Amino acid sequence: MKDIQLLGATGSIGTQAIDIIEEFPESFRLKAVSAAHSVEKILTILKRHPVDTVVMHAEYENKIKSVYPDVTFLSLENDGLIQLVKTDKDALVLNALVGSVGLPATLETIAQSKDVLLANKESLVVGGHLIMDALKSSTSELIPIDSEHSALKACMKGRMTEDVETMIITASGGSFRDYTLEDLKKVTVQDALKHPNWSMGDKITIDSATMMNKVFEVIEAHFLFGMPYDKIDAIIHRESQVHALVHFKDGNVLAHMGPADMRIAILSALQGSKVHKYRTLFDLAKIGSLNFEGIDREKYSLFDLGLAVAKEDGLHRATLNKANEVAVSLFLKGAIHYLEIETLIKRALHAFENEKNPTLDTILAHEDAVEAFVLKEAKRR
Amino acid sequence: MKDIQLLGATGSIGTQAIDIIEEFPESFRLKAVSAAHSVEKILTILKRHPVDTVVMHAEYENKIKSVYPDVTFLSLENDGLIQLVKTDKDALVLNALVGSVGLPATLETIAQSKDVLLANKESLVVGGHLIMDALKSSTSELIPIDSEHSALKACMKGRMTEDVETMIITASGGSFRDYTLEDLKKVTVQDALKHPNWSMGDKITIDSATMMNKVFEVIEAHFLFGMPYDKIDAIIHRESQVHALVHFKDGNVLAHMGPADMRIAILSALQGSKVHKYRTLFDLAKIGSLNFEGIDREKYSLFDLGLAVAKEDGLHRATLNKANEVAVSLFLKGAIHYLEIETLIKRALHAFENEKNPTLDTILAHEDAVEAFVLKEAKRR
Numbered sequence: 129m130k131d132i133q134l135l136g137a138t139g140s141i142g143t144q145a146i147d148i149i150e151e152f153p154e155s156f157r158l159k160a161v162s163a164a165h166s167v168e169k170i171l172t173i174l175k176r177h178p179v180d181t182v183v184m185h186a187e188y189e190n191k192i193k194s195v196y197p198d199v200t201f202l203s204l205e206n207d208g209l210i211q212l213v214k215t216d217k218d219a220l221v222l223n224a225l226v227g228s229v230g231l232p233a234t235l236e237t238i239a240q241s242k243d244v245l246l247a248n249k250e251s252l253v254v255g256g257h258l259i260m261d262a263l264k265s266s267t268s269e270l271i272p273i274d275s276e277h278s279a280l281k282a283c284m285k286g287r288m289t290e291d292v293e294t295m296i297i298t299a300s301g302g303s304f305r306d307y308t309l310e311d312l313k314k315v316t317v318q319d320a321l322k323h324p325n326w327s328m329g330d331k332i333t334i335d336s337a338t339m340m341n342k343v344f345e346v347i348e349a350h351f352l353f354g355m356p357y358d359k360i361d362a363i364i365h366r367e368s369q370v371h372a373l374v375h376f377k378d379g380n381v382l383a384h385m386g387p388a389d390m391r392i393a394i395l396s397a398l399q400g401s402k403v404h405k406y407r408t409l410f411d412l413a414k415i416g417s418l419n420f421e422g423i424d425r426e427k428y429s430l431f432d433l434g435l436a437v438a439k440e441d442g443l444h445r446a447t448l449n450k451a452n453e454v455a456v457s458l459f460l461k462g463a464i465h466y467l468e469i470e471t472l473i474k475r476a477l478h479a480f481e482n483e484k485n486p487t488l489d490t491i492l493a494h495e496d497a498v499e500a501f502v503l504k505e506a507k508r509r
Numbered sequence: 510m511k512d513i514q515l516l517g518a519t520g521s522i523g524t525q526a527i528d529i530i531e532e533f534p535e536s537f538r539l540k541a542v543s544a545a546h547s548v549e550k551i552l553t554i555l556k557r558h559p560v561d562t563v564v565m566h567a568e569y570e571n572k573i574k575s576v577y578p579d580v581t582f583l584s585l586e587n588d589g590l591i592q593l594v595k596t597d598k599d600a601l602v603l604n605a606l607v608g609s610v611g612l613p614a615t616l617e618t619i620a621q622s623k624d625v626l627l628a629n630k631e632s633l634v635v636g637g638h639l640i641m642d643a644l645k646s647s648t649s650e651l652i653p654i655d656s657e658h659s660a661l662k663a664c665m666k667g668r669m670t671e672d673v674e675t676m677i678i679t680a681s682g683g684s685f686r687d688y689t690l691e692d693l694k695k696v697t698v699q700d701a702l703k704h705p706n707w708s709m710g711d712k713i714t715i716d717s718a719t720m721m722n723k724v725f726e727v728i729e730a731h732f733l734f735g736m737p738y739d740k741i742d743a744i745i746h747r748e749s750q751v752h753a754l755v756h757f758k759d760g761n762v763l764a765h766m767g768p769a770d771m772r773i774a775i776l777s778a779l780q781g782s783k784v785h786k787y788r789t790l791f792d793l794a795k796i797g798s799l800n801f802e803g804i805d806r807e808k809y810s811l812f813d814l815g816l817a818v819a820k821e822d823g824l825h826r827a828t829l830n831k832a833n834e835v836a837v838s839l840f841l842k843g844a845i846h847y848l849e850i851e852t853l854i855k856r857a858l859h860a861f862e863n864e865k866n867p868t869l870d871t872i873l874a875h876e877d878a879v880e881a882f883v884l885k886e887a888k889r890r
Contacts, residue, residue, distance in 0.1 A: 283763065285667040291784035363793055365793075373793070375791060378784045378787045379791075380777060381791050382764070382765060383751075384761065385754070385762040385763070386761060392761060395759055403757060403758055405759070406759045410762050412754070416801060416802065417799070418800075418801075420793040
C-alpha cells in the first residue's frame, strides 16, 4: 500500500490521479490533498478517501473543519504545502500543482528524501538546476508524470544515457496546427481551447498551441535524463499515439505509444515496478496511420525562442515561464490577443538580465517582478 | 574481444554478420566459418579474418588446405558443425544456417553451454521444445537475430513476460501485398523475389510473400519469450520501420523502430550490453507516415493454417516447415506454381500424423519423409 500526498488535487492531473487511486484501492491510498479554492471538490474527495490533511487557502478552514473536524488543516498562507510534505515520511508526494508555486514543495520533498512524482512542469523549467543539486544529497526518486517523460523513462528502462544518440518527444501541433500564420491573427480563446487530442487544463492547452509546452518538456527532459539540449528534439505527430522516441547509438530506436490518456503515465509513476492491469485499447490496425513532420519554426516561433533561452540557461528560464504564464492568463481572460503572448514574452526577456544558477529566493522574487512587468506592458498597449 | 563461430557464413545473414565484425575489429573476431558449397566466398573470408576452422562439404577440403594448410577442415559429411561447436568454449556461435539442418548445431551449442546467436529460424520452428528443454540444464544464453525478435527483446529489456498483454510483430506484406487473389494465379519467380523493403535470401523472400515467414516468427516468439500463442499477433506495416511492439498490461506500449537493416539486429545480438556506435539514419519526419493494417486472412491463407499447426504443437511444426521448404525450393526452380506451395503443404499435413514432443531423431527422419512426399506429390500433378 502506497500512501499519497496529492498537491493540486482538483486540477486535471489531480483528478485523473484520483481516478487511478480509486481504480486500485488495494495499492494506493490518498492521505493528503491540496487545492487553492475548489472547496466543493475537496469535500467530495474527503467523502471517498481516508485523507488526514488538507492544504488550502485559510478562508476554507472553517468549512472543511465543520464537516471533517479530525482532518488537519494547513493553510497556503502559512506555508501549508511545505509543512505537508514534511509529514508522513513514507508517503509519495504527487506534485500536480500548476506554476512555479510547485517548486518549493518539490525541493522540500527532496530535502525530506521522499519520492516525488512530478507533474508540475515548472519545478524543472525554472528550478531544474536546484532540483538536480538537491537530489545529490537525497535518497528521493524523481519520477516524471507527463506523457512524454513517462514515455522516455519507459524507453530508457535498463539503458544508459551515454548510449543515447537522441531523445525525441512528440507534439500534436495543438489547436492551431492547421491554421496559417495569417489565420492566427484572428483566433479566439474558444478556438485555442479546442485541443485535437488531449483533454488538459486550459493553460497547458494554450501552451500546446504555441509550442511553449514543448519547450518546457525539452527543458524537463534535459534535467530528468541529463541529456544535452542538442540531443533532444521534438517532432509533430498529429495522432498523439507515439509520445516519445529514443534513438540509441547502435541504431536501435525505441518508441513509447499508447492512447492519449494521462492516467497511463500517472499509473506508471505510482506503481513503480509492480505492473497493474489497466484496461486500455490500442489497436494500430484500427489507428491505421501514424504521421510525423518537422516543426514549422516560423509558425511556432516560440519554439526556437524558448530553446534559445533553455540553452542560455539560468534565470531567464523563469522569465520565460512567468512571462508566458501571465500572458496566457491574460489571453484566457480575453485581455490580449493570441499573438501578443509572444510579444509580451519577448519584451520580458529583453527587459530583464539573465543570471546563472539563481537561488530559489532569487527565482521567486524575479517571477514577481516579471509578473508585474508583463501586467504593466499588457496595459500599456 | 568476442570470438565468433559463424555457421552459414556465406548467406545473407552470414555476410552481414561479417560486415559487422569488420566494422568493429576491436570487439569481434571471426574464428570459424561454415558453408555448403561457396568455396570462393570462404577463401575471400579467410584472406581477411583469423579463421582457424572451416566446415564445408568434404569435396572442398583440398582446395581450402592447399591455400590455408594451417586451417582445420571439418566436413559436413562427418558432422563438422557438431564437431565445430564443441571446440573453443568461449566463442559465441552465430547460427545463420538455413533450414532445420541448423537444429542439431543449436542443441549441441546449448549442450556445450556456449551462447547461441540464433538467426536459424527453423531451430525454434521445428525444435523449440527441445531447445527450451536443453536450456534448462545449460548456462547458454539464446539470443535471437531476427529483426522482429531482436525488436521484442529490446522492448522487453528490464521487463517481465507476465506483465505483457500482447506481443505484436510486423509484416511488410511481401512482394504480393498489392496483388489480388486473382493476380496471384499469374505470378512468376521474378515477381516473387522483388521484396519491397528488405534485402534477404530467396527462400525467406518467398516466405515473406506467403506470410509463412510470419508464422515461423510467431512460433519463435512463443518459445523465445514464453508467450502463449493467443498473446502473439502480427500486423501488416508496409514501411518496415516498426519491427515489433509490446503491449504491457498497464497500458504502456513499447515499439522498436529502425531502418530495415538486419545489421542492427546482428550488432545488437553480438554486442551484449556494450552499445557500439553504428551509423544509421532514421528520421521519422522524413519517413512521414507509418501505416498499419490487419492481415487479410483470405489472401494470406497460409497464415491461419500455420498458426493452427503452431497451436496444435508437436511434429507437425516440422511437417509445415519441411513441406514449405521443399515447395518453395520447387517454386524457385520453376517446377511448381506459386499457389501450389500451399497445396503441397496442405497435402503433407494431411498425409502425416502429428506427434507430441518428438525427439531430434524423430524430427530429422520425419523431415526426410516429408521431403520425399512433397517431391513425389509435385511430380504427380
